[in-house]
Amino acid sequence: MAEIKFDFDIDGALREDPYLDSFQLSYMFEQTRQSLTSALERKLGGVTCAEHGKEPIITITGRYDAEKEEMDIQYHIEPCCQLFMVRVVKLLNNVN
Numbered sequence: 001m002a003e004i005k006f007d008f009d010i011d012g013a014l015r016e017d018p019y020l021d022s023f024q025l026s027y028m029f030e031q032t033r034q035s036l037t038s039a040l041e042r043k044l045g046g047v048t049c050a051e052h053g054k055e056p057i058i059t060i061t062g063r064y065d066a067e068k069e070e071m072d073i074q075y076h077i078e079p080c081c082q083l084f085m086v087r088v089v090k091l092l093n094n095v096n
């Protein structure tokens with residue numbers, strides 16, 4: 001299984017009467033972590049580089065913009081080599 005790191009945070013200060021308060025946000029972060037982890041396990045379970053036998057390291061950055069009240073999620077993949085990178089990206093883009 002790929003190594004998954006999460007870096008979730010809130011950007012800026014929450015509004016006076018936010019749509020999600022900080023407690024709800026940490027709950028939402030936790031839910032998002034869990035669903036992303038199971039989605040990644042489904043897509044990348046047992047996937048290793050054919051040449052190096054390594055698993056990818058995936059960092060998922062989530063930024064909640066307190067002003068816009070929107071969550072932005074980005075994937076950063078660190079594979080052992082370029083070929084494996086292509087394979088991992090293909091697997092991640094598979095819709096299922």
Ligand SMILES: [Zn+2]
Nearest residue numbers: 049052080081
């Ligand atoms: Zn490799």
